[in-house]
Every structure is written in structure tokens, then in C-alpha cells.
Amino acid sequence: MFNCLKAKIRPFLSDKTISEYHRLQAGLAAWRYNYPGRKLKIIGVTGTNGKTTTCVLLGAILELAGSKVAEATTVRFKIGARVWKNNTKMTTISPWILQSFLSKAQRAGCEYVILEVTSHALEQFRTLGIDFLGAVLTNITRDHLDYHKTFAGYVSAKLKLFEAEPFISVINLDDSSSKEFLQLASSHQTSYSIGSKKAQVRAEKIIYNIKTTDFILVTPQGQIIVKLNIKGKFNIYNALASAAVAHNLGISLETIKYGLESVDLVRGRMEEISQGQPFRVIIDYAHTPDAFEKIYKTLRPIIQGRIIAVFGATGNRDTGKRPMLSAIASRFADIIILTNEDPYTENPVKIIKQVAIGVDRKKFNRGKNYFQIIDREKAIKKACRLAQVGDLALITGKGHEEVMAVAHPKNPHLSILAPFNEQDIVKKILGKMGYREN
Known part of the structure; x- marks a missing residue:
């Protein structure tokens, strides 16, 4: 009934009115749950593709490092050992459900929360009241132009996650939009790439095997061989993004390696x-x-x-x-x-x-x-x-x-x-x- 009412009213409302409605809803939700997003270490992952896998890989690393982790992704919700499917068809859930989820993660004793953050969510203030410790950009390619109208508008929405100047900023140097993200301030800004020596985190000497993808992970800490159990060049990028965040959190190369290698399947991804x-x-x-x-x-x-x-x-x-x-x-x-x-x-x-x-x-x-x-x-x-x-x-x-x-x-x-x-x-x-x- 409520959705039907919204659909009938929406054509008569201005974009500004709709935007303020979203802001109000998000603000009320954060207030109702006493701002749990300010009491947790939250990493937001945005981009067109690769967000879910990046979240899962990073979660595996953090758990191997001894942290209790919560995740909210396109595929699943997770609070510690409890995992359940995301059947909402929403990547970033509504602010009321999101703030409730964060509150539960806080009460469960989670140290980190990893969130997929969409352009829609950023435009609609769904993450209002969350202080992101880290922000990750996987890539930006054509998508959601029905909503954002132009590619520039789509990029602008993604930039909002980084405009808050998170402590950690991780950016795909090989993406055509990376320059715009690199211009935004962050205490620990790290770029990643396949091959480019300009990136602090990169993959070199890649070998595509039948069951694994092997590469040398190069970081400011040093380098180590990784045998990734999920196929595809795109998954190397996802692994690099996860490794870059983990590096900035002070996690050892060995833990990063074994965390990445522990993931052999992300549901619905290859x-x-x-x-x-x-x-x-x-x-x-x-x-x-x-x-x-x-x-x-x-x-x-x-x-x-x-x-x-x-x-x-x-x-x-x-x-x-x-x-x-x-x-x-x-x-x-x-x-x-x-x-x-x-x-x-x-x-x-x-x-x-x-x-x-x-x-x-x-x-x-x-x-x-x-x-x-x-x-x-x-x-x-x-x-x-x-x-x-x-x-x-x-x-x-x-x-x-x-x-x-x-x-x-x-x-x-x-x-x-x-x-x-x-x-x-x-x-x-x-x-x-x-x-x-x-």
C-alpha cells in the first residue's frame, strides 16, 4: 500500500523535495539507532563491478587477522558467524534497515563492518550518519544512466563516498575516472593497479592456471606470491583492492595472502x-x-x-x-x-x-x-x-x-x-x- 502511494505521489514532487525526503529518512534512522555508524570501523566499497567480491575478500582477511566482521553486500548479510541471504534486490539497503543492521553488529561486538555502497545510496543519503574509516573504488563503467542521466552524473555520485575524506582511500589507478578520486584528500590514500609502477599496490607476473590465478602481490610492505582461487583478471583487481585496505590497517603480508587464498567461491560470481x-x-x-x-x-x-x-x-x-x-x-x-x-x-x-x-x-x-x-x-x-x-x-x-x-x-x-x-x-x-x- 505504501509503495503504491509513493508511486502515485512521486510525479508531482520536485527532485529537491524527494532529495530532502531521503535525507530526513536517513537522519531519523541514524538518530533512532543512536548512530552506530560512528562507533564501528566501517569500510565502504563502491564501483560498478566487483564490489561484492572485494567485500568478501576483505572480510576473509580481517577475520584471519582476528577481527570480528560484519558485511552487507548484494549477496549476503553477515554478523560474525551468522550469515543470511540478501533477497531484497537492493545492494545498499534502506537507511532504517541499514542502521538496524549496524546496531546489531555493534551489539554483537563486531570491530569492522564492510558495506557495498551504491551510487543510488549516496544520492539518496542512505549512509548518512556513518563515519567511513575507509572508502574503496573498484571501477566505474556505464550503468544506471536511467537514474543519473549522464556518465558524469554517475561518477559524481560515486565521488560522494570520498568527499567525506575517509582515513583510508583506495583507488583503482587503471580506471579512467581515477584522477577525479585521487584529487580528494585522505590521510592514507593508496592506489592499486595491474602492472603500473605508479601504484603502491599492484600485481605482477600473472599466471592464469586452470584452477588458480597466480601473481606477485607488491605492496609497500614488500611482495609475496598469491594463488587466487577465483578466476579472472577482474578478480585480481578485487584482490588488490582488498589487499590495499588491509595494508593500510597494518595487517601483515602473510595474513593478506592467506586471507585472499581462503576464498574459493562467491555465490553467483563465476x-x-x-x-x-x-x-x-x-x-x-x-x-x-x-x-x-x-x-x-x-x-x-x-x-x-x-x-x-x-x-x-x-x-x-x-x-x-x-x-x-x-x-x-x-x-x-x-x-x-x-x-x-x-x-x-x-x-x-x-x-x-x-x-x-x-x-x-x-x-x-x-x-x-x-x-x-x-x-x-x-x-x-x-x-x-x-x-x-x-x-x-x-x-x-x-x-x-x-x-x-x-x-x-x-x-x-x-x-x-x-x-x-x-x-x-x-x-x-x-x-x-x-x-x-x-
């Missing part, structure tokens, strides 16, 4: 489902052009067979990136299956048609190696049925999520969250094909 089938199935949260580019470049060299791409695009979001996704998939994939992906209140058929604009029609022929299947479960089933020995069914967009945002059956102007667990669906399909978990 997550492989294996039940003895002769082909591979990987689920990933990639839903931006940059994330698409990175995951395909990581997987294409190591897949001997075909890549069968299953994806769509989110409804009520940046429409400009839709054909960009299929254009990238066209370069790397052998079979494309376009499907539904959180349409919210938008027509799924319309979304798929807009995604389809970027499909390379010289390479992909409808009904042969290119399909449009609105029902996502049927699309996944089609991919698994088409897969042969050595092939990869790559399912992107949903990742860890266990719900699908769809239009309300009685009010198409509102959306609801319907159960949809991609991991369970894949396992069920493989089971019916005769492949079962051991």
Missing part, C-alpha cells in the same frame, strides 16, 4: 554447477557491458567447445546498454539465447527486442544458433540440451539472486518479487538429463 555432465555450466551476475566484456574475455580462451550465452536485460533501467550486451555476446559466443531478466513493470517482449538489436545477424541465425525464449527456465533448459562435450552454458544477469522482479498480476504499474533460484533450476534440469549431484 559459479560453476557440476553434476558430472560433459559440458560446463557457469552462473554469473554480469549485467553491464563492462562485466560482459570481462567475463567473456576470461572464459573464451579456456573453453574448447562452444559458448552458449543465456541472458536478457533488466526492465525499467538504462535501455541504452541493452543492444550493447548482445553485441558483446555476439563477439564471443557461438549460440545466443535471449530471455527474461527482472522485467519489473516493463513488457518482457519489448525488452528482448531491444536487446536483440545488437545481435550480429551475419553470425547468428534465428532458430539455428540464435533463440528468443521469454521463459527463463525454458531458456536455461534449451542451453543445457544444446550443450555438447566441452561446451559452456553461460547464464548471466541473475547470479546469486533467488527472486525475479515481475509486474504485479493485479496492478501492472507495481512489481513484485517472485521466487526464482537459478542454481536450483540448473540442478533440476541437469538431474532430469541424468546428471545428479554426488
